[in-house]
Structures are given as structure tokens and as C-alpha cells.
Amino acid sequence: xxxxxxxxxxxxxxxxxxxxxxxxxxxxxxxxxxxxxxxxxxxxxxxxxxxxxxxxxxxxxxxxxxxxxxxxxxxxxxxxxxxxxxxxxxxxxxxxxxxxxxxxxxxxxxxxxxxxxxxxxxxxxxxxxxxxxxxxxxxxxxxxxxxxxxxxxxxxxxxxxxxxxxxxxxxxxxxxxxxxxxxxxxxxxxxxxxxxxxxxxxxxxxxxxxxxxxxxxxxxxxxxxxxxxxxxxxxxxxxxxxxxxxxxxxxxxxxxxxxxxxxxxxxxxxxxxxxxxxxxxxxxxxxxxx
Amino acid sequence: xxxxxxxxxxxxxxxxxxxxxxxxxxxxxxxxxxxxxxxxxxxxxxxxxxxxxxxxxxxxxxxxxxxxxxxxxxxxxxxxxxxxxxxxxxxxxxxxxxxxxxxxxxxxxxxxxxxxxxxxxxxxxxxxxxxxxxxxxxxxxxxxxxxxxxxxxxxxxxxxxxxxxxxxxxxxxxxxxxxxxxxxxxxxxxxxxxxxxxxxxxxxxxxxxxxxxxxxxxxxxxxxxxxxxxxxxxxxxxxxxxxxxxxxxxxxxxxxxxxxxxxxxxxxxxxxxxxxxxxxxxxxxxx
Numbered sequence: 087x088x089x090x091x092x093x094x095x096x097x098x099x100x101x102x103x104x105x106x107x108x109x110x111x112x113x114x115x116x117x118x119x120x121x122x123x124x125x126x127x128x129x130x131x132x133x134x135x136x137x138x139x140x141x142x143x144x145x146x147x148x149x150x151x152x153x154x155x156x157x158x159x160x161x162x163x164x165x166x167x168x169x170x171x172x173x174x175x176x177x178x179x180x181x182x183x184x185x186x187x188x189x190x191x192x193x194x195x196x197x198x199x200x201x202x203x204x205x206x207x208x209x210x211x212x213x214x215x216x217x218x219x220x221x222x223x224x225x226x227x228x229x230x231x232x233x234x235x236x237x238x239x240x241x242x243x244x245x246x247x248x249x250x251x252x253x254x255x256x257x258x259x260x261x262x263x264x265x266x267x268x269x270x271x272x273x274x275x276x277x278x279x280x281x282x283x284x285x286x287x288x289x290x291x292x293x294x295x296x297x298x299x300x301x302x303x304x305x306x307x308x309x310x311x312x313x314x315x316x317x318x319x320x321x322x323x324x325x326x327x328x329x330x331x332x333x334x335x336x337x338x339x340x341x342x343x344x345x346x347x348x349x350x351x352x353x354x355x356x357x358x359x360x361x362x363x364x365x366x367x368x369x370x371x372x373x374x375x376x
Numbered sequence: 377x378x379x380x381x382x383x384x385x386x387x388x389x390x391x392x393x394x395x396x397x398x399x400x401x402x403x404x405x406x407x408x409x410x411x412x413x414x415x416x417x418x419x420x421x422x423x424x425x426x427x428x429x430x431x432x433x434x435x436x437x438x439x440x441x442x443x444x445x446x447x448x449x450x451x452x453x454x455x456x457x458x459x460x461x462x463x464x465x466x467x468x469x470x471x472x473x474x475x476x477x478x479x480x481x482x483x484x485x486x487x488x489x490x491x492x493x494x495x496x497x498x499x500x501x502x503x504x505x506x507x508x509x510x511x512x513x514x515x516x517x518x519x520x521x522x523x524x525x526x527x528x529x530x531x532x533x534x535x536x537x538x539x540x541x542x543x544x545x546x547x548x549x550x551x552x553x554x555x556x557x558x559x560x561x562x563x564x565x566x567x568x569x570x571x572x573x574x575x576x577x578x579x580x581x582x583x584x585x586x587x588x589x590x591x592x593x594x595x596x597x598x599x600x601x602x603x604x605x606x607x608x609x610x611x612x613x614x615x616x617x618x619x620x621x622x623x624x625x626x627x628x629x630x631x632x633x634x635x636x637x638x639x640x641x642x643x644x645x646x647x648x649x650x651x652x653x654x655x656x657x658x659x660x661x662x663x
Contacts, residue, residue: 254536
């Protein structure tokens with residue numbers, strides 16, 4: 087087996103092992119980063135929902151307190167403004183979603199269904215639970231959900247959510263008397279649920295992983311060509327010439343030209359040794375012939 | 377002059393304030409027997425009769441901290457009463473936010489069929505062609521009612537309660553204002569009335585401007601409103617009888633305000649009992 091072939095086989099084997107292990111670690115890292123990014127996105131969405139709720143409660147509601155005596159304005163309700171805010175956000179990010187999933191909602195668009203009921207029940211059963219994170223297969227691929235309980239920690243909420251009689255009459259005009267009542271103090275009536283798709287950050291992670299692999303392969307190819315050229319110029323060709331000269335000398339061509347040496351590397355030293363050896367041999371043979 | 381402007385202050389139940397918002401065209405005030413035109417910055421006082429135009433929205437802050445708003449095409453008489461300063465709404469819309477800070481005397485806002493009084497509260501009153509309507513927006517309000525015999529049967533109302541008083545039928549109440557009421561109500565009435573504008577450094581007093589002496593048509597609604605509110609009118613408008621047109625118009629409608637009969641046609645002294653009164657009107661114009 088040729089020297090260069092041996093070299094290349096070993097080089098390729100080492101490269102493939104290196105590529106496989108770095109791909110493995112890089113993809114694990116990318117997955118982890120993508121998940122962290124998704125969770126971060128979900129947290130930001132959750133916090134902005136809470137911020138919109140707080141803003142509505144502290145600044146909008148007082149402005150509309152008088153108006154709702156004449157006509158109920160849902161704009162005064164924190165829950166409504168958070169949902170509307172996300173409906174606007176979804177025009178640019180349709181895969182994201184926010185819902186105030188509630189078992190017995192005032193506005194039926196907030197009704198918890200399917201898996202959301204399980205999330206709400208988790209909070210009803212675990213009074214101390216503050217947050218729930220999980221993955222699920224959605225219509226648009228895998229998604230992460232982040233949920234927080236909607237608990238009635240403030241007795242003023244019950245003015246509108248306990249009995250039909252205590253609620254503002256204009257609220258009943260708008261929403262009817264059938265649902266959204268009978269909530270209890272401290273009860274977890276629902277959950278805020280944010281869902282964020284995996285697709286986007288995952289796509290991003292995959293594409294950076296791909297670039298990383300291309301880069302590795304490129305670096306390897308460059309190395310491969312360079313090492314081969316060096317081997318050829320510095321080792322293979324001089325050795326082949328030396329072998330040719332040795333051949334000629336061995337067949338009796340004592341006048342074969344000297345092996346030309348350049349530089350001070352090991353091959354040059356070998357050439358010089360060879361030349362010296364041949365010269366000694368020629369001298370010895372000449373002495374014998376005299 | 378100074379005494380004159382202090383007079384309402386000293387009187388027990390005087391109303392006194394300034395107009396802080398007057399959207400739309402200028403509106404009119406009848407003060408004494410003069411017709412004035414007024415805009416933002418105008419002062420108002422007991423005895424004034426305010427009439428707004430179809431595009432007006434007027435807010436006035438009263439000296440005691442209360443705020444009152446008057447809708448478009450409305451007529452409001454500021455009645456001076458010994459006990460309670462009273463806004464008499466003869467037509468249109470009025471919203472009274474009495475003493476938002478919580479200190480003060482009882483005030484009332486009344487239509488010809490329905491009214492309310494409050495020490496601290498917000499009341500919206502509408503006076504229409506066939507009915508008066510009142511809405512208790514906030515605070516504590518007493519609905520002013522009379523039974524068939526004319527006895528007062530006032531009652532406390534609940535927040536959000538809505539009342540309709542029609543001619544010759546008992547007042548009805550509902551736990552919320554009717555849709556028609558809300559739809560017809562001036563939109564700014566849906567918000568709390570702005571207060572503190574009169575204290576703003578940008579506020580400029582702007583006294584109402586004299587237009588002319590009142591005609592009979594100007595004051596006809598005043599002269600014909602329920603009797604208990606007509607006190608003082610004889611002295612107030614008597615001077616206008618010098619105007620023959622005023623005299624003639626008044627004379628033609630004497631049955632609507634019989635208290636003027638004596639003024640226009642005083643009974644002759646007993647010894648001249650034979651002369652019919654209509655022949656020698658005492659206050660008749662000279663020319």
C-alpha cells in the first residue's frame with residue numbers, strides 16, 4: 087500500500103470521527119439553546135401579557151369606571167386587553183398564541199378545551215403550583231407551552247364574577263347571565279397559557295449546525311489537499327528519485343549523476359548520505375580495479 | 377356693584393359659578409330682565425336662566441366645588457331657594473356632580489315631573505316632551521317624589537338606579553338606564569365631569585355680553601313653569617311692561633300666569649268700583 091494512501095486513509099478516518107463527535111455535541115448544544123430561546127420567548131410573552139393586564143387595571147379601568155355604568159366597555163377588563171394585544175401580535179407572529187383558558191368564562195372565546203382543561207385542573211389540584219411548562223404536538227408542529235394559574239386572590243374580582251345580581255347590569259346586557267359567574271375566592275378559575283412553536287428556533291439551530299458542518303468539511307478539504315501536496319513534494323518525489331538513482335547505481339551505472347539535494351531536511355540528509363556512500367563505493371571499486 | 381356681586385354669596389342657598397367648557401356656539405343667559413350671550417369663562421348665578429343651542433355642551437364649576445354639565449338644546453333655571461340650591465331643568469339634559477370632595481350642602485336638580493337631591497353624588501337628569509328621566513350614577517341621592525295628594529314621599533335610591541316619571545302616572549324604576557336614554561344622552565355625560573379647570577392658570581373670565589332686554593317669548597317658559605318656582609318674577613320682569621309688545625303678549629296669555637292679572641289690570645280703588653278694570657290698565661304704556 088502506497089505511503090500517501092495510508093496517510094490519506096488515516097486522515098479521513100480521523101476526520102470522520104472528529105466530524106461525527108463535533109456534530110453530536112454541536113447539535114446537542116443547538117437543541118439546548120433553541121429550547122432555552124423558546125422558553126425565553128414564552129416568558130417574555132407571559133410577562134407582556136401580565137404587563138398589559140396591569141396597565142389596563144391601573145390606567146384604563148379608572149378612566150372607564152363611569153362609562154361602564156352606561157355601556158359596558160370590555161376595554162376596561164385586563165383579561166380582554168391582554169387577549170386583544172396578542173390578537174394584534176399574532177398578525178406578525180401567527181404561530182404564537184395566548185389564551186386565558188377558563189373553565190367557566192365570561193367571554194366564551196376564553197373557554198378552556200381539550201388539553202387546556204388538564205392544565206387548569208393541574209393548578210386546581212396543586213394549590214401552590216406557580217407555573218407549568220411542557221411540550222405538545224400542535225397543528226403546526228411541536229410547540230412549547232407555558233402556563234400560569236389564574237387565581238382569584240382579590241375579592242373585588244367577585245363583584246363581576248360571583249353572582250348575576252352583584253355584577254354591573256351593563257355587563258349582563260353584553261355577556262348574558264349564563265356563564266362567568268359562581269367563581270370562588272382563592273379558586274384557580276383558569277390558566278394563562280402561552281404556546282410557542284419549536285419550528286422557528288429549531289430551523290435556526292439546524293441551519294447554524296449545517297454551516298458548522300460545511301465549515302468543518304471545508305477546513306478538512308483544505309488540510310487534505312495541503313498535506314497531500316506537501317507529502318508529494320517533500321517526501322514522495324525525492325524518495326522516488328533517490329530510489330531511481332540507487333537502482334541505477336545497483337545496476338552498475340556508476341556514472342549516474344549525484345542525487346541533487348536542497349535544504350536541510352531529513353530527505354536531504356538521506357540524499358547526502360547516499361551520495362557519500364556511492365562515492366565511497368566508487369572509490370573502493372576503483373582501488374580494487376587498479 | 378361690589379355689593380351686588382356679593383349678594384348671592386351672602387344669601388344662604390345661592391348658586392354661583394363659572395363656565396369652564398362651552399363647546400359649540402355661544403349660548404344665552406337671561407339675567408334679571410336682560411338677554412345675554414355667553415361663552416367659556418362666563419359667570420353664572422342664582423336666578424339665571426340658561427338656554428343652550430343645538431350644538432352646545434356646557435360645563436360650569438360652582439363655587440362650592442360641585443360641577444354641573446348642560447347638554448344641547450337645554451333650558452336650565454338656577455333657582456334660589458332658602459333650603460337647597462336647585463337646578464330646574466325645563467328641557468334637555470343636565471348632569472350634576474355635587475361636591476366631589478365630600479363637603480357641602482344639599483343641592484337638587486329637578487324637572488317638572490322628577491328630580492333628585494344630593495349632598496354628595498352624581499345625578500343625570502333628562503327632561504323630555506312626555507317624561508323626565510333620572511339616573512343615579514354615583515354617591516347618595518334622594519329621589520324627590522310627591523304622591524297624588526301632593527305630599528312629599530322622597531326616597532333614597534341605589535347606585536345605577538334609573539327612574540322614569542311620566543305625566544299622571546307613577547314613577548317607574550329600573551336597575552339600569554334604558555338603551556334609549558343612553559343613546560340620546562350627550563356623549564360627554566358618560567365620563568366624570570372635569571373639575572379644577574377654573575383654577576387653571578389659562579382660565580380667563582369672560583363676562584356674558586348684553587344683547588337686548590328680554591321679550592315675552594324669551595321668558596315665556598319661565599313665566600309658565602310650575603308655580604312654586606316662579607317666585608320673584610313679578611318684580612323681576614315688571615319693568616318690561618313698559619314695552620307695549622311685552623305688555624300685549626303678556627296680556628294675551630294671562631291665564632297661564634294669573635299672578636300678573638293684578639299687575640296688568642289692578643282693581644280700581646273701592647270708591648271707583650264702577651269702572652271696568654280692562655279700560656284703565658295702570659301700568660299700560662304711555663304712548
